[in-house]
Structures are given as structure tokens and as C-alpha cells.
Amino acid sequence: MFDIAAELSRWAEEGREFAVATVVAVDGSAPRAPGAALAVDSEGTAIGSVSGGCVEGAVYDLCVQAFKDGETVLERFGYSDEDAFAVGLTCGGVIDVMVTPVGPEAPASAVLRSALSAAARGEPTALARVVRGPVELLGRALLVRPDGSYEGCLGGHPDLERTAVAEARALLDAGRTGTVELSEDGSHCPGGLMLLVESSVPPPRMIVFGAIDFAAALVRAGKFLGYHVTVCDARPVFATRGRFPEADDIVVDWPHRYLRRTETDGRTVLCVLTHDAKFDVPLLKAALRLPVAYVGAMGSRRTHADRERRLRETGVSERELTRLRSPIGLDLGARSPEETAMSIVAEIIAVRRGGTGVPLTGLETPIHRDGRERGTAAAA
Known part of the structure; x- marks a missing residue:
């Protein structure tokens, strides 16, 4: 339900009555995870989604009925080969949806x-x-x-x-x-x-180190995915609002110094695009010892080999080095800054959700996973 909280909060402030349908359980393949919601107000306006579209109409009707009854109801939607007219998920999964009316007299x-x-x-x-x-x-x-x-x-x-x-x-x-x-x-x-x-x-943080053209594209991709995006570079001529209008924060400081003083957690992703050993090495030494979700660094395989050698010389352990994603991103054949940004965020999603990064065609593992994020590697 929190995926549409801003709009629902506005409805509540305006005194509108509405009903919220929330996915509360998923079995098998389903397009939305528990917590996904669709809401309908007393005028028939609908926002949100509980599926890829295959059961939205039926859920809409349940919300409208909730206005009349004033009661919370639980409904299951699946797929039945026996009933071609049944409302269900064509992907073969099963979802339980709870519909709750929200109004002056409604419980909770x-x-x-x-x-x-x-x-x-x-x-x-x-x-x-x-x-x-x-x-x-x-x-x-x-x-x-x-x-x-x-x-x-x-x-x-x-x-x-x-x-x-x-x-x-x-x-x-x-x-x-x-x-x-x-x-x-x-x-x-x-x-x-x-x-x-x-x-x-x-929102989780994405910190992009290195104010280069590839960083501008990555900022846009990160914002699209819902990250709070910070750009950090020691060079004030490059780290400007004009170059990164969509960034939430722009910091002019040495990357490793900023990383040591800023707040990170197990959802934070760190993207190192500085491509310069004097910035990369002290920054990655600090980054690989933090319990963050992702650490990736841009560079060729030759650059990566040299970077690993320098990191080892500063005392970074082999265990810590295994956390480094470099060269950064998935192999999409990317060339432009925008394509490269897509390859980076694709890898971030795969790491976060436990994906393989290989084509779904021919793959026999579930398309829709359980929605749980993978744990971060422990800091050494």
C-alpha cells in the first residue's frame, strides 16, 4: 500500500472515502509482490495495481462493493484450466488480495x-x-x-x-x-x-563517485528506480548542478573522505566511475569494508587488474575484493552513457533480487521471485 501512499494520503486529507486492495500473499509466479495495492475512491477513480492487469477489473469491483458493505474482505485469484471464464492470473500463480474500506465509520x-x-x-x-x-x-x-x-x-x-x-x-x-x-x-x-x-x-541511497558523462546517465537511471542519488567529485568545475540537474545531492569533496563521513546502510549502492587510481584506491578501500548492498567500479579489465594490485598493497583482503563488481555492470554490449547506465542498474537489480543476469528465454527458474532482498556481505 505504501507504493501509492502519497496519493492516498492526499485523498484522506481531502476527506474522500476509498477502498484499498492489497496483495497480502503470493504463491507461485505473480507480477506483484505482497504490499502492492490498488485503490478506488467514491467517485470511481483508481490508482495503483495488484497484478499485470489480468485481475484489475475484478479487484476494482471488490473495492466498489467495499463502499457499500463497509467490511474488509479477503479474495483469492488463481488460474483454472477447468473454468475458461474465471478471473485469474494468466502467469499461473495465485495471489490473495485484502480489500479494506477507509472512511469515517470503517474499522482501522x-x-x-x-x-x-x-x-x-x-x-x-x-x-x-x-x-x-x-x-x-x-x-x-x-x-x-x-x-x-x-x-x-x-x-x-x-x-x-x-x-x-x-x-x-x-x-x-x-x-x-x-x-x-x-x-x-x-x-x-x-x-x-x-x-x-x-x-x-x-529511499535507498545511490552514491555516484566521478562527475563524468556516464555519471549523468546513471543519475537519471537511479532516480527512475527510486534511489536518493548523490554525485561526489573532488573537482568543483565538474560537480555542478548544471551538469547533474536530477541529482538529489552534489558534493565537492575527495570521494573517500566523503564516504567516511556520510551515512550508508545495507541498501546503499556505491558506483565508482572516477577511473583514476588516486581517487579509486582510497575510496574502494573504505567502501569494501562497509556493509552496503553493492560496490561497483568502472574500468577496463587491465584497469581492474591494476586496481586490485594497488588495493592488495594497501591491505585489502581477498575476501573484501570478492565484493567488488568490476568491470561494473552486466554484459549488454553497452557503448553509450545511457546504455552503460542500463547495464549498471541491471547488475544492481540482479544483486539486490538474486537474479542471474542471463536471458529468461530457456531459463527454468521462476520469473517472479519471492521479493526478498539478498543480504549484504558482511564487512570484514
Whole structure:
């Protein structure tokens, strides 16, 4: 739901009534992961998506019905060879969709509005909702903040909310959306309650070192993917707003010095395009010891070999060197800055999602994976 939080928060502020359909579980191949949402307001305006288009019409109708009934409902969409007219996913998977009305009289509306408002402001927030269990608890919600404070009520056993808050905080800390199975007494016991925990966290960072023409194209690609993009270069004549109008931040400083003082986390990607040993070596020495998601460096194979030799001489270990993606990017045959940017972000996505980077044609592994991000390599 947080993928359309900004618009939904505006609807709530305007006093509009609406219903939100959220993907709460996926089995097999499906185009959208848990947390994806479609919303319909009382005037029939729709935003968002829960599939590649194959079940949108049916979900739209469920949202409209939710206005009339004022009740949260759970619906399953799959694919049936026996019924050619059934609404389902042509990709063969199964999704469970929960439809929740949001209005003055609707249960949990206050919690949902608070969660949407916090997400729209960029505040770290986790929304935990009951998506499987007793009918009377379906749709009950908690808004959980990083400090453990929360709004809402799940009902049931007194330990249930305490356990739900702890699980939501853990997923929020990791910046992940996922499901948690609990019993009604709050213990981890499959078959009781299932919570969908949606995490809204600030966008991940992409730091591009080296204010070159390839960097300008990479900035645009990074922004398209939702990164907060910073360009850093020690040369003020090149690191300018005029050359990088789409960057969120432009920093004039030595790259390794800036990296040591700026904030990074397990979702941060570092793209080293400086292509100069006096910048690359001290920067990569620092970068390879940080628990970030990705470290890539531009250069030919000869440049890469020389760079590795220099890094070893400064004390970088073989284990640390295995984290370096160089030459940067996937083999797409890229030539232009824009094509090169595509090869870089393609590799970043593959690393993040556990993809192989090979053509899907002839590949027998699942097209749509479980949506979980791969863990980052530990800093040595």
C-alpha cells in the first residue's frame, strides 16, 4: 500500500472515502509482490495495481462493493484450466488480495490514515495487519514506529500486540515487507494469525563517485528506480548542478573522505566511475569494508587488474575484493552513457533480487521471485 501512499494520503486529507486492495500473499509466479495495492475512491477513480492487469477489473469491483458493505474482505485469484471464464492470473500463480474500506465509520481507518500520512512525509513506519485468522480480526491494524511506540489494536491475547510490534520493528529495521505467523496468544505458531507487515522507509541511497558523462546517465537511471542519488567529485568545475540537474545531492569533496563521513546502510549502492587510481584506491578501500548492498567500479579489465594490485598493497583482503563488481555492470554490449547506465542498474537489480543476469528465454527458474532482498556481505 505504501507504493501509492502519497496519493492516498492526499485523498484522506481531502476527506474522500476509498477502498484499498492489497496483495497480502503470493504463491507461485505473480507480477506483484505482497504490499502492492490498488485503490478506488467514491467517485470511481483508481490508482495503483495488484497484478499485470489480468485481475484489475475484478479487484476494482471488490473495492466498489467495499463502499457499500463497509467490511474488509479477503479474495483469492488463481488460474483454472477447468473454468475458461474465471478471473485469474494468466502467469499461473495465485495471489490473495485484502480489500479494506477507509472512511469515517470503517474499522482501522484511523490507523491506516496515520500510516499513509507518515509514509507520505517520509517517516519510517511499519503497518501490521491481520490478513488471516478469525473473521472478527481480519483487517485489524497496528502502526509501528522505530522506537516501538504504536497505534491501533489487534485484540485477543495481551501478548499478541507485544509480539506483533516486535516482529514489525524487525522488518522495519530491515526495510522489508513480509508476513508473520502467530497464534492468538502471540506465540509463533503456524495456523493461527497471519500478519502482513508493510515497511515504509526512506529511499535507498545511490552514491555516484566521478562527475563524468556516464555519471549523468546513471543519475537519471537511479532516480527512475527510486534511489536518493548523490554525485561526489573532488573537482568543483565538474560537480555542478548544471551538469547533474536530477541529482538529489552534489558534493565537492575527495570521494573517500566523503564516504567516511556520510551515512550508508545495507541498501546503499556505491558506483565508482572516477577511473583514476588516486581517487579509486582510497575510496574502494573504505567502501569494501562497509556493509552496503553493492560496490561497483568502472574500468577496463587491465584497469581492474591494476586496481586490485594497488588495493592488495594497501591491505585489502581477498575476501573484501570478492565484493567488488568490476568491470561494473552486466554484459549488454553497452557503448553509450545511457546504455552503460542500463547495464549498471541491471547488475544492481540482479544483486539486490538474486537474479542471474542471463536471458529468461530457456531459463527454468521462476520469473517472479519471492521479493526478498539478498543480504549484504558482511564487512570484514
